[in-house]
Amino acid sequence: MFFKKTICLFLIQILCMITISQLIANEIDSVKIDDRHQKLLTDNCISCHNDKKQKGGVRLDDLSLKISTVKDADRWQKILNVLNAGDMPPEDKPQLNPQIKADFLEHLATTLVHSRQKLSDSGNAVTMRRLNRREYINTIESLLGIHVDEDELPADGGTGSFDTVGASLFMSGDQIEQYLNVAQRVLNDAYLTSQIKSPMSEHREVEELTNRVVNSTYTGYFVGNYDKANAWRSSDRSKPPKAFGLVDEAAVNFHILDFNTHSPNYIRYLDDPNTKTGSLLTVTNVNPVEVIALPPDKISGWDSRKRDPVPPGKYRIRIRLGALPAAAPERRFLEIGSRSSTVDFALMRTVQITGTLEHPQEIDFPVTISSVGSRSFAIREKRDPKLDGHRMGADKEAAIWVDWMKWEGPIDVNHSVFPEVSGQDEIATARKALVGFATKAFRGLAPESDFTERLLKLYQQRRAAGDDHQKALIAPFAVILASPSFLYLAEPSTGKTPRLLNDRELAVRLSYMLWSAPPDEQLLDLARQGTLHEPTVLASEVDRLIDDPRSQAFVNGFVSQWLGLARLDFFQVNTKVHKGYDLSTKAAARQEVLATFAWILREKRSLSELLSSDTVVVNGLLAEFYGIPGVVGDSFRPVRVSSDSPRGGLLGMSAIMTMGGNGDHTSPVERGAWVLRKLLNDPPPPAPPNVPQISRLDSKIMTTRERVLAHQEQPQCNSCHRKIDPIGFGLENFDAVGRWRLQDTYEKAGIGSKTWTIDPSGALFRGEAFKDFHQLRRLIAAKPEPFSRGMIKALIEYGLGRPYGFTDEDMTAQMVDASSKEGYRLRTIIHLLVAHPQFRRK
Amino acid sequence: MKQSYRQMDRRLFLRGAGSLIALPFLPSLLSAADPAATLPRPKRFIALGFGWGVTNETWYPAVTDTGAAYALPSGLAPLARHRQDFTLLQGLHHQHSNEAHWGSTFWLTGANRYSVPGSSFSNSISLDQVIANDIGQKTRFPSLRFNSPDTEASGHGLGLSLSWDARGKPLAGLNSPLLAYHRLFSDENTSLAERQAQIEAQRSVLDTVLVDARRVGRDLNHEDKQKLDEYLQGVRDIENRLKRDSLWLNVAKAPPPFAAPKAGIVGKNEIELTYKLIVAALQTDSTRVVTYRQSVQELLISLGISVLPHDMSHYNPGERMEASQRRDIAQSELLAGLIDQLKAVREPDGTSLFDHTCLIYGSNIRTIHYLDNCPTLIAGRGAGIKLGQHLVEAKGTPLCNAWLTLLQGLGVPAKSHGDSTGILTSLT
Incomplete structure (x- = not known):
C-alpha cells in the first residue's frame, strides 16, 4: 500500500515537471574537441598541413574544434584513424609524447562517439515498426x-x-x-x-521395445560377429574371413576388440533386474536415450507399429522415472530434447530427479506439434556425451531408471x-x-x-x-x-508537433513493452472507457502487467539484449577442461541472470542488487554447480549467501563470467570492457580499425596479466586498455566458466607451461585501488548511479523502440533522479518510464 | 508515384515501378547447330564475401612481386591451376569504413554509414543489385542471394545478405541451401490452369492488403510513411514477380540437376553445396546474378578448429595463426572447385560458363582490424578484364573503382558506384 502511494506521488511530481510543449526536441548543440588538445595539432601537424602546404592533400589549420556536421566528424575520424594506425607523424618527424597521445586519442575517440550520436539523433521520433x-x-x-x-x-x-x-x-x-x-x-x-473432438493418448512401457533392441544388438551384432571372428581364428585359415562372413582380417580383429569393449555393458544391462520393469538411461552406447514419438514419427527403425498421424497442436508428455540408489547427486538430472531428421537432440529443458526406484516421480510438460516441426522427444542423463568415453568405474553405471512414457492431446484447443x-x-x-x-x-x-x-x-x-x-x-x-x-x-500522426497517444495506442505500447504481446481484454476495456491514461489506473495496470507471468517476455527480451547474453552462444565451452559445464548448466547459468532480474522486479527490490547482493537466485542444478547446499528442484528461488561469498550480483554469475572468455580461457579485456559498458555506464569506444598488432610476445610463456599489459605499451592501445584491463584483472579469480579459483595455468604446446597464483589487485583508472575481487565489487556497488543511468538509457531505447538520443538526456536525468530517491527500485524505474510524457508521445 | 497506391488500382499502382520484364529466354530452344547459338552469351556475376579477413602474411603476394609471374602465396596455393584465370588486386579500400568487425556491410556498396544526418546507419545500393537491375531482368530470378545463418559471429556486420537495394535497405538472403534448392528447382506438378488460378488468387491477396495499407498510410508522418513504403515496395516486388511468373508460366522450372540436399548441412559442406547450386542456377539461366555471404564460424567448426572466428582474425603465430591459415586454404580449395565447375559447364555456343562470368571474392576486412587493402580476387572472363595478374594500386584507391570497372565491363551503363573516382585502367 505504502509502495503504491509513493509511486503515485512520484508520478504526479514528474507529470507536473514536464509539459507536452517541452517535449519538442531542443536544438542540438555541437560537440567540441577540448581546447587543450589544440596544442598537439599546432605543434605536430600544422607545419605540413596548412594553407600553403598540404601534404597528402590534407589541411588541418582550418579545422574547427567544433563538430557540427557529418563532414566535420569525417575529417576528425580520419585524424583518429591515421593516429591509430601509427601512420602520422611520419617516421622521420618528431613523434608524439606517448602520454599526451594516449590522452588525445581517448578524448578524440570518445568525442567522436558523442558527435556521431548527436548527428544521428532522430529527435525523439518513435518510428512505426x-x-x-x-x-x-x-x-x-x-x-x-x-x-x-x-x-x-x-x-x-x-x-x-x-x-x-x-x-x-x-x-x-x-x-x-x-x-x-x-x-x-x-x-x-x-x-x-x-x-x-476428443483428445488421444498413447502409453509406452519402455522396456518392451528397449529390451528387444538391446538383446538383438547384443546377440545379433556383438556375439554374432565375435563368433564368426573366432570361428575363422580357430580354423586352419585355409579359407579367407569372407567365407566366415567377415570382410577381412582387420574386420576379424575389430569385432573381437569391439566385443571385449562393449559386451560387458550389454550383459550388465540385460542382467539388471530393473530392466525387467523399465529401462536404464546408460552413459554407454547400450541405451543412452529413450524416445517418445507422436505419429507418424517412430521411435526408431525397430518400431514397426502403424499409427495414424496426429493433428498439430499442444500435447502433454508424461514420464515416470527415478534415480538409482547409487547415483551421485550431480548425476540426478534429466535432459529433455527434441529430435528431428537432422538433429538428434536439441535441449529443451532439464529436470532434477527427486524420485527413486521405490518412489518414482512423474514429470509432465507440454510440447507443440506443428505440421513442420519435430514430433519426437528424447530423454537422457544430463551430461556432455562427447566425454562418455573417458568415464571410469562407477561413473560408467547408469543413474536413471525410466518406468514409462506417455503422450496425451491435443490439449488447450482453441475452438473459437x-x-x-x-x-x-x-x-x-x-x-x-x-x-x-x-x-x-x-x-x-x-x-x-x-x-x-x-x-x-x-x-x-x-x-x-x-x-x-x-x-x-x-x-x-x-x-x-x-x-x-x-x-x-x-500510431498515426500527421502534424509536425507531437501529440499524445490515445488510450488504445497506449495500451498497445504498454503491453508490447512489458509482455512483447498484444494487450489483453482488460487493457483494451480500460482503453475503450478512456481511463487507461489516468495516473492511478495506469500505475495499477503497470503493476498488473509486471505481476503477470507474461512479463517474462520483457525480462528475457530486455535483459538478454541489454547485457549482451547472445555472446554465450558464440562459442562452446571446452568441457574437457571445464568439467560439468554441459548445455544444461550453460542454460541454467543464463537463466540465473534472467531469474535474478525477474525476482528484483517482482519483489520490488533495488536494481543495485545486480551489483552486489546477499541473495542469489538459483535452482538445484546451479546450486550444485556453485556448491550452495540445500537447494533442490528446477524452479529458481532466492537463496541467502554469506557476505564473504563471491556470489551475489552480476559479477558473481557464471553466465557473465563465461561471456568474458572464450570457453577455454578468461579474457580480462572482454570482462573489463563489459563492466565499463554495462555496470559503470562508461563504454569504451568501438574497437578502432588499423591498430598495429603486437606479436613479438607470441612464443613467450607469460601470465595473463603480463600478456594483457603488453596492450598498454603503445599509446593507441593504452588510451583504452589502461581503463579496461585493471577491472578484468580483478575478476581473474573466476575461471572461464565462473568457477572460483586461486591459481591459473598457461600452456603452450612445445614450449612449456606455467602456473601462478592469481593477483587480482588493481585500481580503477584515475580512481580507487582494490586488493581483490571483493573490494572491486564493493567499489562498483558503491556506484549505483551510473549503473542505473545505463540501464535507464537501455530501457528507454527498448520501451520506446527507437535509438537512444541526446535529446533523451533530460528524461534520463529526471528518471535517475527520481529513482535514486526510491533506492533505485527496479519497479519504480518502469513506472517512471510509463508515467513519463515521452511514453505517451507520438 | 508515392500517391499511386491510394488509387487502389493495382495496375495503376504498378505503373512507374520501373519494372521492365522481358520475355523468358530459352536455352532449351537453342542447340549448337542453331544459328541462335552464335548470339552473344549473357553475362553472369557472382560475389562471394567471407567476413573476417585473411592471413596477411600468407594470403597476399609481396607488393613488389607484381605482374603475371608473381609467386602464388600458400594461402592461395589451391588456386594454382587457375592462376591464369584470376587477378589479385592490392591497395584498394573503402574510405568511409570504420567498423572493424564489419566485413560485408559496405563491401559491395562503399557507403558512409553516417551520411544521413538524423540517422545512425545508412547504406546504398550494392554492386550486385546495380547489375541485377540491368542484366538480371531477363531471368526468372533477377538475383539470388545466398546467406549462411550464423552471420553474427562471422564478421559480416549489419545486413541480411551481401545485398542492399537501391534505397540502401538490406535484402534478405536464402538462409539454407535446401531453401535455395526448392526455390530454384522445386517441382510444380500443378496444371497450367491451376497455376494461373494461384497467381490470380495471389493478386487478389495483394489487392486486399493494399486496401489496409491505404488506411494505415492515411495519417502518417514522414518517417512512418517511409516505413510503410517498404511494405508497399514489397507488394510491388511481389506483383512484379507474379507478372514474371505468369510470363514464365509456360516454361517449366529447370529440372533439378541433382537430388534435393538434406536439411541442416553446415560448414565446409554447406559452402560446397552452395557452390554447386550457384553453378546450377547459372547453368539453367534461372538467374544471372548471385551473391553469397559465407559462414566463417561454421566453416571453422567443420574443419575441427575450436578457435573463435574473431579470435582467429586476431591471430598471432601459433594456434590462431594456423587456424587462420587453414581456413584460407580451405576457402581457396572450395573456390578452386567452383571455378572448375564454371569452366566445365558448356554454353550452347561451345564456350564455357566461366567465359561469361565475372566472379569476385573478398571482404572489407584485410586482416585483424585492418580495413585497408581489402582482399580482392576477380575471376572469370565475363567482364573482359585482364586476368592472371597481381596488380598493386596506389594506397587509398577506392575499392569502388574496381567495382565500377567491372560494371562497365559487364556492359552496365554506370558512370559511378559508391565513392568511385574512375575506373582502374590496369584492369582493362
Whole structure:
C-alpha cells in the first residue's frame, strides 16, 4: 500500500515537471574537441598541413574544434584513424609524447562517439515498426494458441540495436510472402487441431521395445560377429574371413576388440533386474536415450507399429522415472530434447530427479506439434556425451531408471478461432467472423468495410472452390495476418508537433513493452472507457502487467539484449577442461541472470542488487554447480549467501563470467570492457580499425596479466586498455566458466607451461585501488548511479523502440533522479518510464 | 508515384515501378547447330564475401612481386591451376569504413554509414543489385542471394545478405541451401490452369492488403510513411514477380540437376553445396546474378578448429595463426572447385560458363582490424578484364573503382558506384 502511494506521488511530481510543449526536441548543440588538445595539432601537424602546404592533400589549420556536421566528424575520424594506425607523424618527424597521445586519442575517440550520436539523433521520433520475431510469436500464440518457430520468420536486426527499434526492422517482398506462408501454416494447423473432438493418448512401457533392441544388438551384432571372428581364428585359415562372413582380417580383429569393449555393458544391462520393469538411461552406447514419438514419427527403425498421424497442436508428455540408489547427486538430472531428421537432440529443458526406484516421480510438460516441426522427444542423463568415453568405474553405471512414457492431446484447443455457421445466413456469419478476427488481430481496431468486403470475396472464392465454411476462412484470415495493420504497430500522426497517444495506442505500447504481446481484454476495456491514461489506473495496470507471468517476455527480451547474453552462444565451452559445464548448466547459468532480474522486479527490490547482493537466485542444478547446499528442484528461488561469498550480483554469475572468455580461457579485456559498458555506464569506444598488432610476445610463456599489459605499451592501445584491463584483472579469480579459483595455468604446446597464483589487485583508472575481487565489487556497488543511468538509457531505447538520443538526456536525468530517491527500485524505474510524457508521445 | 497506391488500382499502382520484364529466354530452344547459338552469351556475376579477413602474411603476394609471374602465396596455393584465370588486386579500400568487425556491410556498396544526418546507419545500393537491375531482368530470378545463418559471429556486420537495394535497405538472403534448392528447382506438378488460378488468387491477396495499407498510410508522418513504403515496395516486388511468373508460366522450372540436399548441412559442406547450386542456377539461366555471404564460424567448426572466428582474425603465430591459415586454404580449395565447375559447364555456343562470368571474392576486412587493402580476387572472363595478374594500386584507391570497372565491363551503363573516382585502367 505504502509502495503504491509513493509511486503515485512520484508520478504526479514528474507529470507536473514536464509539459507536452517541452517535449519538442531542443536544438542540438555541437560537440567540441577540448581546447587543450589544440596544442598537439599546432605543434605536430600544422607545419605540413596548412594553407600553403598540404601534404597528402590534407589541411588541418582550418579545422574547427567544433563538430557540427557529418563532414566535420569525417575529417576528425580520419585524424583518429591515421593516429591509430601509427601512420602520422611520419617516421622521420618528431613523434608524439606517448602520454599526451594516449590522452588525445581517448578524448578524440570518445568525442567522436558523442558527435556521431548527436548527428544521428532522430529527435525523439518513435518510428512505426513491424512486430519483431518474439512479438510475432507471442501475438500469434495469443490469437490462435499456435506456436511459431523463430526460424519460420524473417530475421530482425541488421542495425545492431534492440529488436524493438523500428528503424532496424525492415520489410520486403520476400518477407511479406514469408508472413503469408507462416500465416497459412498456422491457420491450417489451427483448423486441423480444431477438428479433433476428443483428445488421444498413447502409453509406452519402455522396456518392451528397449529390451528387444538391446538383446538383438547384443546377440545379433556383438556375439554374432565375435563368433564368426573366432570361428575363422580357430580354423586352419585355409579359407579367407569372407567365407566366415567377415570382410577381412582387420574386420576379424575389430569385432573381437569391439566385443571385449562393449559386451560387458550389454550383459550388465540385460542382467539388471530393473530392466525387467523399465529401462536404464546408460552413459554407454547400450541405451543412452529413450524416445517418445507422436505419429507418424517412430521411435526408431525397430518400431514397426502403424499409427495414424496426429493433428498439430499442444500435447502433454508424461514420464515416470527415478534415480538409482547409487547415483551421485550431480548425476540426478534429466535432459529433455527434441529430435528431428537432422538433429538428434536439441535441449529443451532439464529436470532434477527427486524420485527413486521405490518412489518414482512423474514429470509432465507440454510440447507443440506443428505440421513442420519435430514430433519426437528424447530423454537422457544430463551430461556432455562427447566425454562418455573417458568415464571410469562407477561413473560408467547408469543413474536413471525410466518406468514409462506417455503422450496425451491435443490439449488447450482453441475452438473459437473458426466459428460454425450460426443461423441461416452463411455470408453474415463469415462477415462477422472476419470482422471479429481482424479486430482482434488489429489490437482492438475494427477493419474498414471495403477491406472486409475484399476478405469476404476471398472467402467466397474458397467456398466456390469447394472448401467448407470453416476452411474457407483460412485464406482471408491469412491475409489479415499479412496486412500492415497487423504487422505494424502504427500510431498515426500527421502534424509536425507531437501529440499524445490515445488510450488504445497506449495500451498497445504498454503491453508490447512489458509482455512483447498484444494487450489483453482488460487493457483494451480500460482503453475503450478512456481511463487507461489516468495516473492511478495506469500505475495499477503497470503493476498488473509486471505481476503477470507474461512479463517474462520483457525480462528475457530486455535483459538478454541489454547485457549482451547472445555472446554465450558464440562459442562452446571446452568441457574437457571445464568439467560439468554441459548445455544444461550453460542454460541454467543464463537463466540465473534472467531469474535474478525477474525476482528484483517482482519483489520490488533495488536494481543495485545486480551489483552486489546477499541473495542469489538459483535452482538445484546451479546450486550444485556453485556448491550452495540445500537447494533442490528446477524452479529458481532466492537463496541467502554469506557476505564473504563471491556470489551475489552480476559479477558473481557464471553466465557473465563465461561471456568474458572464450570457453577455454578468461579474457580480462572482454570482462573489463563489459563492466565499463554495462555496470559503470562508461563504454569504451568501438574497437578502432588499423591498430598495429603486437606479436613479438607470441612464443613467450607469460601470465595473463603480463600478456594483457603488453596492450598498454603503445599509446593507441593504452588510451583504452589502461581503463579496461585493471577491472578484468580483478575478476581473474573466476575461471572461464565462473568457477572460483586461486591459481591459473598457461600452456603452450612445445614450449612449456606455467602456473601462478592469481593477483587480482588493481585500481580503477584515475580512481580507487582494490586488493581483490571483493573490494572491486564493493567499489562498483558503491556506484549505483551510473549503473542505473545505463540501464535507464537501455530501457528507454527498448520501451520506446527507437535509438537512444541526446535529446533523451533530460528524461534520463529526471528518471535517475527520481529513482535514486526510491533506492533505485527496479519497479519504480518502469513506472517512471510509463508515467513519463515521452511514453505517451507520438 | 508515392500517391499511386491510394488509387487502389493495382495496375495503376504498378505503373512507374520501373519494372521492365522481358520475355523468358530459352536455352532449351537453342542447340549448337542453331544459328541462335552464335548470339552473344549473357553475362553472369557472382560475389562471394567471407567476413573476417585473411592471413596477411600468407594470403597476399609481396607488393613488389607484381605482374603475371608473381609467386602464388600458400594461402592461395589451391588456386594454382587457375592462376591464369584470376587477378589479385592490392591497395584498394573503402574510405568511409570504420567498423572493424564489419566485413560485408559496405563491401559491395562503399557507403558512409553516417551520411544521413538524423540517422545512425545508412547504406546504398550494392554492386550486385546495380547489375541485377540491368542484366538480371531477363531471368526468372533477377538475383539470388545466398546467406549462411550464423552471420553474427562471422564478421559480416549489419545486413541480411551481401545485398542492399537501391534505397540502401538490406535484402534478405536464402538462409539454407535446401531453401535455395526448392526455390530454384522445386517441382510444380500443378496444371497450367491451376497455376494461373494461384497467381490470380495471389493478386487478389495483394489487392486486399493494399486496401489496409491505404488506411494505415492515411495519417502518417514522414518517417512512418517511409516505413510503410517498404511494405508497399514489397507488394510491388511481389506483383512484379507474379507478372514474371505468369510470363514464365509456360516454361517449366529447370529440372533439378541433382537430388534435393538434406536439411541442416553446415560448414565446409554447406559452402560446397552452395557452390554447386550457384553453378546450377547459372547453368539453367534461372538467374544471372548471385551473391553469397559465407559462414566463417561454421566453416571453422567443420574443419575441427575450436578457435573463435574473431579470435582467429586476431591471430598471432601459433594456434590462431594456423587456424587462420587453414581456413584460407580451405576457402581457396572450395573456390578452386567452383571455378572448375564454371569452366566445365558448356554454353550452347561451345564456350564455357566461366567465359561469361565475372566472379569476385573478398571482404572489407584485410586482416585483424585492418580495413585497408581489402582482399580482392576477380575471376572469370565475363567482364573482359585482364586476368592472371597481381596488380598493386596506389594506397587509398577506392575499392569502388574496381567495382565500377567491372560494371562497365559487364556492359552496365554506370558512370559511378559508391565513392568511385574512375575506373582502374590496369584492369582493362
